[in-house]
Amino acid sequence: MTDNLIPLILGMAAVTYGPRLLPFLFFSNTKIPRRVDAFLKCIPVAAIGALIIPGVMTATPQFPQAALLGIGFTAVYGWFKGGIIVPVLGSVGVTYLALAGLG
Numbered sequence: 001m002t003d004n005l006i007p008l009i010l011g012m013a014a015v016t017y018g019p020r021l022l023p024f025l026f027f028s029n030t031k032i033p034r035r036v037d038a039f040l041k042c043i044p045v046a047a048i049g050a051l052i053i054p055g056v057m058t059a060t061p062q063f064p065q066a067a068l069l070g071i072g073f074t075a076v077y078g079w080f081k082g083g084i085i086v087p088v089l090g091s092v093g094v095t096y097l098a099l100a101g102l103g
Helices: 002-026 034-059 064-080 085-102
Strands: none
Touching (some): 034 064
């Protein structure tokens, strides 16, 4: 069975990496209009919001205020400082501390 997994993993890696690589290769010298660039910069934030926020709110159903504190920390820190590692780790820490204090 493991003999079939290696080609499968390599195929999935190629299918995942291809759509990221091809635009870079074909459009690397193309000037993107400013409005399109602004729109494209909003996509990661919207995607993370759509994927993570529902899970955060259902992770601690008995203590939704802990989840709100974690989201609040991430929003405030991300707004002023940016980045992704510190806001995510900070929100985990704030949520943990809130749950420890509530529980």
